[in-house]
Amino acid sequence: MKYEILKLLSRNARSSAEEIATMLDITEAEVESAIAELEKDGLLRGYKAIVDWDKLDDAYVSAIVELNVVPKAGLGFEEVAKKIMAYREVESVYLMSGVYDLNVVVKGKTLQDIAWFVAKELATIDSVTSTTTHFVMRRYKEMDVDLITGNEDDRGQLFI
Amino acid sequence: MIDYSKVLNKTVTDIKPSGIRKFFDIANTMEGVISLGVGEPDFQTPWKIRKAGIESLERGKTKYTSNVGLSPLLNEISRYLERKFSVTYSPEDEILVTVGGSEAIDAAIRAVVSNGDEVIIPQPSYVCYEPMTRLAGGKPVIINTMAENDFKVTAEELKAAITNRTKILILPYPCNPTGAIMEYNDILELSKVLEGTNILVLSDEIYSELTFSGKPHTAVASVEGMRERTITVNGFSKAFSMTGWRLGYACGPKEIMSQILKIHQYAIMCAPTTSQHAAIEALKNCDDEVAVMLKEYNMRRRLIVKGFNKIGLECREPKGAFYAFPSIKSTGMTSEEFCEKLLYAKKVAVVPGTAFGESGEGFIRASYCYSTEHINEALKRIGEFVNEIKI
Numbered sequence: 001m002k003y004e005i006l007k008l009l010s011r012n013a014r015s016s017a018e019e020i021a022t023m024l025d026i027t028e029a030e031v032e033s034a035i036a037e038l039e040k041d042g043l044l045r046g047y048k049a050i051v052d053w054d055k056l057d058d059a060y061v062s063a064i065v066e067l068n069v070v071p072k073a074g075l076g077f078e079e080v081a082k083k084i085m086a087y088r089e090v091e092s093v094y095l096m097s098g099v100y101d102l103n104v105v106v107k108g109k110t111l112q113d114i115a116w117f118v119a120k121e122l123a124t125i126d127s128v129t130s131t132t133t134h135f136v137m138r139r140y141k142e143m144d145v146d147l148i149t150g151n152e153d154d155r156g157q158l159f160i
Numbered sequence: 161m162i163d164y165s166k167v168l169n170k171t172v173t174d175i176k177p178s179g180i181r182k183f184f185d186i187a188n189t190m191e192g193v194i195s196l197g198v199g200e201p202d203f204q205t206p207w208k209i210r211k212a213g214i215e216s217l218e219r220g221k222t223k224y225t226s227n228v229g230l231s232p233l234l235n236e237i238s239r240y241l242e243r244k245f246s247v248t249y250s251p252e253d254e255i256l257v258t259v260g261g262s263e264a265i266d267a268a269i270r271a272v273v274s275n276g277d278e279v280i281i282p283q284p285s286y287v288c289y290e291p292m293t294r295l296a297g298g299k300p301v302i303i304n305t306m307a308e309n310d311f312k313v314t315a316e317e318l319k320a321a322i323t324n325r326t327k328i329l330i331l332p333y334p335c336n337p338t339g340a341i342m343e344y345n346d347i348l349e350l351s352k353v354l355e356g357t358n359i360l361v362l363s364d365e366i367y368s369e370l371t372f373s374g375k376p377h378t379a380v381a382s383v384e385g386m387r388e389r390t391i392t393v394n395g396f397s398k399a400f401s402m403t404g405w406r407l408g409y410a411c412g413p414k415e416i417m418s419q420i421l422k423i424h425q426y427a428i429m430c431a432p433t434t435s436q437h438a439a440i441e442a443l444k445n446c447d448d449e450v451a452v453m454l455k456e457y458n459m460r461r462r463l464i465v466k467g468f469n470k471i472g473l474e475c476r477e478p479k480g481a482f483y484a485f486p487s488i489k490s491t492g493m494t495s496e497e498f499c500e501k502l503l504y505a506k507k508v509a510v511v512p513g514t515a516f517g518e519s520g521e522g523f524i525r526a527s528y529c530y531s532t533e534h535i536n537e538a539l540k541r542i543g544e545f546v547n548e549i550k551i
Contacts, residue, residue, distance in 0.1 A: 012532070012533070019532070019536070022463050022466045023459035023462055023532070153195075153202070155198045155200055
């Protein structure tokens with residue numbers, strides 16, 4: 001049941017306990033206590049808006065930075081990941097399989113900001129051996145939400 | 161000058177165009193209308209199915225198929241009906257692939273009914289049975305099913321409707337618009353009434369995948385005594401979200417099917433080839449996709465039913481299809497009045513129950529083939545409307 005609640009919240013974080021309870025055919029109290037538990041256990045980490053930043057004139061830019069890293073004995077990639085996470089410019093950090101190690105999503109006011117941040121901060125970390133920066137040109141889909149097509153319903157002609 | 165009224169077939173000209181068409185034409189021209197009117201899924205056809213259609217085009221599979229349909233599709237339909245509903249139909253001579261369930265219904269009625277024969281039609285129900293009966297020269301005999309019987313046909317109602325001209329009983333379950341279903345024992349009671357007669361049953365099971373009682377749908381042909389007299393109609397539109405592909409099928413005893421086939425053969429030739437290729441994939445590999453959609457419908461169903469009851473529009477639990485059918489009697493308005501005023505006052509479009517037969521008076525049909533946000537907004541507006549008219 002917790003899984004179902006998480007799925008509904010990840011689709012719409014503003015769903016009320018009453019609505020979730022109705023949809024899953026359980027009581028509101030059950031929903032509330034499940035959510036409280038999920039928050040306490042750290043499964044439910046936050047409720048954020050999905051924003052189409054491209055629609056703002058002074059929107060921020062973002063880039064995906066691929067890092068190759070020398071892992072530390074006994075600590076693996078965690079030490080460097082923690083160091084990178086601490087920057088407020090960094091939106092997310094993932095350890096990857098494949099040709100590079102860490103995938104870092106970075107945001108900044110301008111391309112220049114990001115370029116400087118990568119050159120001065122990320123590239124200079126001891127265990128980082130190389131960086132490759134890809135700037136995001138346009139967001140088409142963000143957190144399951146289609147940002148380019150509206151909500152038009154192409155049905156509507158046949159009512160019965 | 162041709163006097164068209166003298167030229168055209170009187171049976172056709174006597175058929176009333178759907179009265180609510182005008183109403184929805186108005187709705188379509190208004191800005192900011194939010195609709196619970198549409199009777200088709202909001203989900204895209206699952207990608208696997210679309211891909212199978214595309215691949216068949218790439219391979220150049222664009223010719224006619226045999227009249228009955230592609231043989232691998234007939235095999236899959238047979239397997240599907242067996243594993244889902246425990247009914248066995250031979251792909252050799254008991255299944256016909258049609259242009260949607262609609263063609264199957266039309267051809268079945270035409271194959272059985274001749275001048276003056278009676279067709280028993282339970283209402284409220286989908287709008288096609290009555291005109292199709294008339295076009296075949298038959299006489300519709302309406303059973304007005306009752307809310308207190310959960311809109312099922314009872315043995316008594318059936319007995320009262322049967323005459324020596326009765327040829328077909330139509331069973332439109334799971335039911336559009338009421339959401340009613342008929343379970344094994346309900347159908348068994350009807351089977352006992354029909355025992356020993358020559359009356360056939362045309363069972364429109366297009367919503368068979370969409371039941372919410374926790375039990376799978378009961379196919380009429382799976383009920384004792386029914387198989388020999390039943391023509392089962394089903395299709396891909398609702399279950400697999402394939403309305404625009406226009407693909408359905410009819411199954412029944414070969415003596416009946418061979419006659420229906422003649423009508424199909426001369427009127428239609430064969431169902432769309434691309435759709436048939438796509439449908440093979442639907443039946444073979446899409447159980448998970450159907451389950452996901454069903455789960456989604458079920459959540460919306462609970463939301464909309466509770467919403468109507470909270471507003472004060474009593475709504476029974478619809479156990480199948482994807483419609484809620486709340487009563488608006490508490491408002492003192494007729495169904496059409498309610499729908500029209502709701503449209504103008506709050507810009508919400510729902511279908512008056514009377515569109516599905518006189519016995520739909522006092523009800524409205526609200527489809528829940530919409531996102532939860534959409535449903536919530538519509539419910540909010542309907543709630544405001546009901547509150548305002550109380551004053």
